Amino acid sequence: MTVKRITTNIAAPDATALAAFYTSVFGLDMVMDLGWIITLAGADTAPIQLSIASQGGSDAPVPALSIEVTDLQATYDRCKSQGYPIAYPLTIEPWGVRRFFVRDPAGALINVMAH
Numbered sequence: 001m002t003v004k005r006i007t008t009n010i011a012a013p014d015a016t017a018l019a020a021f022y023t024s025v026f027g028l029d030m031v032m033d034l035g036w037i038i039t040l041a042g043a044d045t046a047p048i049q050l051s052i053a054s055q056g057g058s059d060a061p062v063p064a065l066s067i068e069v070t071d072l073q074a075t076y077d078r079c080k081s082q083g084y085p086i087a088y089p090l091t092i093e094p095w096g097v098r099r100f101f102v103r104d105p106a107g108a109l110i111n112v113m114a115h
Helices: 015-026 072-081
Strands: 029-033 038-041 065-068 086-092 098-103 109-114
Touching (some): 015 038, 072 086, 072 098, 072 109
Antiparallel strands (some): 086 098, 098 109
16 A cells, blocks of 8 residues: 555634635645635645654644745745744754744644755
8 A cells, every 4th residue: 555645634613714824824726625625735746744743842842734835934924924823933943944833723833844
């Protein structure tokens, strides 16, 4: 058996409003909308990755999602300008990753990072 896709599902009372966060901040495209579920995807195929953690690094809480971006500063600036709460400041971690945590409108903690 070969895994072809792993999809993260986030419970939200208003799927449209939450999809607006991920499309406006991360530039994802809507690929399916059934009203009760909306699926977003990037233009390029992303590799499958599953992380299992006892903490989020630097004693931070474990985030629900980690999203790697090409322009971390621009993504951070979009989150700030759109009023999304920054839960962990823009930081260069000891292991070399630059990142920040933001909460999406449903409350999920998102690790936004760049290598």
